[in-house]
Amino acid sequence: MFDRIAPRYDLLNRVLSFGRDASWRRRTVAVAGLGAGERALDVGAGTGDLARALAKAGPSGRVVALDLAPEMLARARTRADVALSFVIGSAEALPFPDALFSCVVAGFAVRNFGDLPRALGDMRRVLRPGGRAVVLELSLPPSRPIRALHFFYLRRVAPAIATVLGSSAEAYRYLPASIEAFLDPEHLAAALREAGFQRVRYERLTFGVATIHIGET
Numbered sequence: 001m002f003d004r005i006a007p008r009y010d011l012l013n014r015v016l017s018f019g020r021d022a023s024w025r026r027r028t029v030a031v032a033g034l035g036a037g038e039r040a041l042d043v044g045a046g047t048g049d050l051a052r053a054l055a056k057a058g059p060s061g062r063v064v065a066l067d068l069a070p071e072m073l074a075r076a077r078t079r080a081d082v083a084l085s086f087v088i089g090s091a092e093a094l095p096f097p098d099a100l101f102s103c104v105v106a107g108f109a110v111r112n113f114g115d116l117p118r119a120l121g122d123m124r125r126v127l128r129p130g131g132r133a134v135v136l137e138l139s140l141p142p143s144r145p146i147r148a149l150h151f152f153y154l155r156r157v158a159p160a161i162a163t164v165l166g167s168s169a170e171a172y173r174y175l176p177a178s179i180e181a182f183l184d185p186e187h188l189a190a191a192l193r194e195a196g197f198q199r200v201r202y203e204r205l206t207f208g209v210a211t212i213h214i215g216e217t
């Protein structure tokens with residue numbers, strides 16, 4: 001599915017989130033706080049927006065972008081205006097030695113993983129002691145009226161916009177279904193703790209339509 005939507009993926013991110021996705025990524029990068037000489041991994045990097053932002057904020061050449069979908073990574077390669085490494089691979093079996101990275105980020109990706117506990121466990125494995133995982137994910141607003149409006153937008157408006165902009169309505173029907181089926185922020189925090197992360201916390205963004213989780217090793 002992600003290979004299929006790759007050509008219009010960035011445009012739809014900008015349009016459907018009214019440009020908010022860029023500020024959510026900026027906040028994720030700020031929370032990640034990549035220091036000089038530190039290595040970072042972006043899991044489910046897609047077209048590379050988060051990996052690029054991370055590389056620009058920290059020392060260049062030290063960010064690895066990993067994704068299962070070759071077409072998404074191919075777009076990331078063509079858009080890379082900063083040194084990044086690209087790896088086609090699975091979040092559930094990261095092809096890296098233990099404790100290689102200081103920081104692992106995932107942007108709008110963990111909701112799609114086939115085996116979330118295994119992927120979170122592997123994210124923890126590749127982090128050095130004192131490292132941090134920063135997970136940016138779509139979520140449901142806690143306020144019921146805002147959540148109802150948000151669902152209307154995601155279920156009815158987003159697939160129509162996707163069609164008009166030349167993407168797949170089906171993929172953008174998957175979007176609300178996947179958000180609804182996914183863990184709420186409290187349960188995602190519990191999953192991070194179960195994977196062995198410490199000092200797990202989260203912050204809601206834009207009425208709670210997105211959430212950043214942080215876990216330390």
Ligand SMILES: C[S@@+](CC[C@H](N)C(=O)[O-])C[C@H]1O[C@@H](n2cnc3c(N)ncnc32)[C@H](O)[C@@H]1O
Pocket residue numbers: 002043044045046047048049050066067068069072089090091092106107108109112113114
């Ligand atoms: C919604 S996109 C997010 C892309 C990017 N992180 C961003 O911020 O725009 C989700 C990405 O996760 C990738 N993905 C899904 N399951 C994966 C897995 N098990 N391992 C690695 N990547 C995966 C998809 O191929 C897709 O590129």
